[in-house]
Amino acid sequence: MGTKTGIGTKTKTGTETKTGTKIGTGIVCFPFYAAGVSPVCSCAVQMPVMAVSALPRQHKQTFSPRSPRCLPPSLLHPPAAPPPPGFRPITPQKERGRAAERGAGAAGCGGSALGGGRGSVGMSAAGSKVLCLKKGMLLKQVFALSRAATPRESRLCAAGGALVSCHRQYKSRPTHGIGKYKHLLPKEVPKRKKDKVQMKEINAGTEYEYGDVNIQLTSYDMCLVERFAQYVHKLCNQFSVRVSESYAMPTKTNEVLFLEERGSKMQLDAVLTTHQRVIQVSGLSSTFAPILLEIVQSNQPEGVHLLVKEHTEADFKSRLKARPELEELLAQMS
């Protein structure tokens, strides 16, 4: 009991299932709840407190009880209703920073609420937590507030589930920063806007492979070309041909102007939009390429143009926007 086990570690029980670990940690970390021991107990409970306060803030994943010595005398004897087995620590959204008066006031009603068998409402409505604030060592006993406790809570917490961040974390609260993980991940170098341009593979050896090949599908009908692009993509997946990119080129709009027979004015006849989808495939072997091309060609729907070509820098550049001011300045400089 002296050692704290994190949630991730396995307990030394026979069963090593996940549920086993959770229950195991629960048993270890919340001894006096499961055993129904009153909070006024021996120093054996103090160990977790010391451990927690000594731990750096990152390891706040496990909930641990605080020392019962900090409890105000009125709350030393909480109602003896045991929490339901599905207990979980209250998320920060449910606790209140300045809940002292409410804690004391709600102690009576919360206790009665608990005693009234509200355990059927689910995990969020039950359970209790004993906290120890670092500043001034004031301990407040905060009960899980049910929806009908006070109008203020219900307004704030009724906005959504547990993930609605109704209020911010207070630095004085010991669980400040609980759930942070970004600092644990390795630092990412911020990507430069311009990606690497070429990924050209060299045909080598007896087994020939193409580099990046673009399959360009063009049509006036957007739904058709998108469906065909999806079909080609899935076909490549089925044949284990690596699809490195699948993107759409910007839509081009053409206006068809109709010149009347006895007239000089051009009338707008139709507006045609040309859609293009590109699927970039790499690592196509030269023995399989003709077969794939033939299948794609045979399955072409009406109205879709198919163009298969190798990827070049010009193709890459055509996806980027031209910057006329930059080019102007460069031209002026040189």
Add this chain to the structure above:
Amino acid sequence: MAAPVGCLAGWGRWVGSSSSAAVTPRPWRLFGALCLLRLPRITQPLRGEEEEMAALMGQIELEKSRYSDHEVRKLEEEEQLRRRKESSYDDDEAPGKTVIMAQDLEDKWEQKLLQFSPAPRVTDADKKDDRTSLNRKLDSNLMLLVKQKIGNQELWLLPQVEWQPGETMRNTAERAMATFLGDHIQAKILGNAPYGIYKYKFPRAIRTEDNVGAKVFFYKAFLQSSDLSQAELKKDYLWVTKDELGAYLKPEYLKKVNRFLLDF
């Protein structure tokens, strides 16, 4: 471009074509054959279930869709007309201003549609079953068969020509096409690797130590333009679909050829 030796690396007797100074005579004679395909010009008609499904999906989409700009405009104009008829004449709309109504546009488009007549799916050649013309069976692949003399028999085959040392197999296939159809045919062979192989042994009468049999390598080419105004060198040629091949090719040959023909 290197030889398509990579795919044939399994063949023990096959040496790279660059070494033309091979002295050992080959017991197998090699041929390159070309399967020239005319791709379908129209899509195949939908089958019963496909038609029903298409109709159902169209209905669902129509019921789920919103009005387009044109339809909104048409509804508004109908509404205006109705109001004008019911109430007294509205002189706000100047009668001198000729506004093209959406209904007029629709009528104009309808007229244009009536003037357009699509070409028939079943052509004359289909009706006459003229197998030498390219205009039949517009929704399926057509391939070229020629009558060639092999040994002392006249057989219907895919055009084939014997391989010469020093050229790639693909060149042999292209040469076969040029031999039978002239030089100006625009057909595209997609890759350097053959699509199939047919191997047969000569009959015992002709078979010798050095001349056991022949291997035929098939290549596929797609016709780019469908006008063959060039004179055909061989008079006996046919354009047939995959189903009709059975009537012309020998069974073993047909089995090997069917392996690389796509079914549609």
